[in-house]
Amino acid sequence: MPELPEVETVRRGIEKYVVGHRIESVEILHPKPFQGSAEQINGAKIVGIKRIGKGLIIELSNNYSLAIHIKLTGQLVYRDKKTKNAKLSTKVGSQLPNKFTHVIFKLLRPNAKSDERKTYLYYNDQRRFGWIKVLPTSEVSQLPFFKNMGPEPPVVPLRQGSGGTMEGRSLLSLEYFEKLLEGKNTKIKPFIMDQTRIGGIGNIYANDALFDAKILPTRSAKSLTKLEIKRLFNSILKVMKKSFEEGGASELSFVNILGQEGNYQNHSLVYGKTGKKCPRCKTVIKRINLGGRGTFYCENCQK
DNA sequence: TGATATGTTATCTT
DNA sequence: CAAGATAACATATC
Numbered sequence: 001m002p003e004l005p006e007v008e009t010v011r012r013g014i015e016k017y018v019v020g021h022r023i024e025s026v027e028i029l030h031p032k033p034f035q036g037s038a039e040q041i042n043g044a045k046i047v048g049i050k051r052i053g054k055g056l057i058i059e060l061s062n063n064y065s066l067a068i069h070i071k072l073t074g075q076l077v078y079r080d081k082k083t084k085n086a087k088l089s090t091k092v093g094s095q096l097p098n099k100f101t102h103v104i105f106k107l108l109r110p111n112a113k114s115d116e117r118k119t120y121l122y123y124n125d126q127r128r129f130g131w132i133k134v135l136p137t138s139e140v141s142q143l144p145f146f147k148n149m150g151p152e153p154p155v156v157p158l159r160q161g162s163g164g165t166m167e168g169r170s171l172l173s174l175e176y177f178e179k180l181l182e183g184k185n186t187k188i189k190p191f192i193m194d195q196t197r198i199g200g201i202g203n204i205y206a207n208d209a210l211f212d213a214k215i216l217p218t219r220s221a222k223s224l225t226k227l228e229i230k231r232l233f234n235s236i237l238k239v240m241k242k243s244f245e246e247g248g249a250s251e252l253s254f255v256n257i258l259g260q261e262g263n264y265q266n267h268s269l270v271y272g273k274t275g276k277k278c279p280r281c282k283t284v285i286k287r288i289n290l291g292g293r294g295t296f297y298c299e300n301c302q303k
Numbered sequence: 304t305g306a307t308a309t310g311t312t313a314t315c316t317t
Numbered sequence: 318c319a320a321g322a323t324a325a326c327a328t329a330t331c
Contacts, residue, residue, distance in 0.1 A: 001309060072309055127328045186321060203309065293309065
């Protein structure tokens with residue numbers, strides 16, 4: 001599922017391939033995910049890309065921004081003359097646009113030869129959970145989703161300075177994490193997935209981090225010892241960094257900006273491994289429901 | 304064909 | 318009233 005490592009993978013792709021291009025026009029094939037009007041962004045230049053938790057913000061030169069959430073199955077795929085014939089993952093399909101393409105950003109690359117000027121950014125979404133909101137840049141941080149976002153674990157550095165700056169946002173420290181858990185009765189797994197407390201953790205990394213830290217997902221947040229909190233903090237960083245290095249997890253539809261899959265799903269510890277053997281002790285992995293989400297753990301290793 | 308997947312928000316309960 | 322728990326929502330897939 002797109003969590004912090006996946007969304008950061010997309011952010012870097014947009015930074016590398018799309019920033020600097022100008023929006024020539026926007027084609028809206030399915031209006032549901034696109035909130036705003038194309039007129040507000042036509043002609044604007046893409047000047048930067050930020051990420052807050054699992055959300056993306058594309059900044060434009062005309063004081064508007066695009067706030068984007070790809071939720072479960074959204075894809076942002078870039079194409080130009082050079083990449084037009086590059087092979088797409090089967091998760092995208094053989095061609096673009098396809099039946100899941102809802103928005104096409106038709107772009108112009110500056111200073112390019114005439115036959116290389118036209119570039120495209122496709123927004124695809126199988127389940128249409130995701131959204132793209134056109135907003136004045138000054139209002140983006142007022143969206144409840146961004147405004148209420150908790151600090152995120154330091155998996156990748158928050159970017160300072162021009163371009164991807166994240167003004168006013170701080171990273172999750174071990175000390176702050178300890179304070180967060182203090183006196184909280186919520187079960188530790190739903191707790192760390194609550195975006196208003198910590199930004200960026202979803203179901204895959206919550207499961208794998210708790211396994212790595214040898215902590216049962218059903219434990220209450222306040223029951224963790226100082227040592228366990230430290231282990232969990234480090235495990236969250238460890239599994240998300242690993243995933244980022246693997247290009248993210250392509251469990252459902254996730255692909256990077258070039259339409260290629262990540263590899264973390266081949267390295268996951270317990271996520272989705274019901275009935276399989278624990279990588280540490282070979283006990284059969286159990287699956288329960290916590291907060292309506294699939295929860296996977298080893299009853300022998302995790303205490 | 305209906306059960307299933309999960310990120311987020313809304314609503315209910317204690 | 319706040320914290321915590323649960324329901325609802327979107328919809329293609331098997």
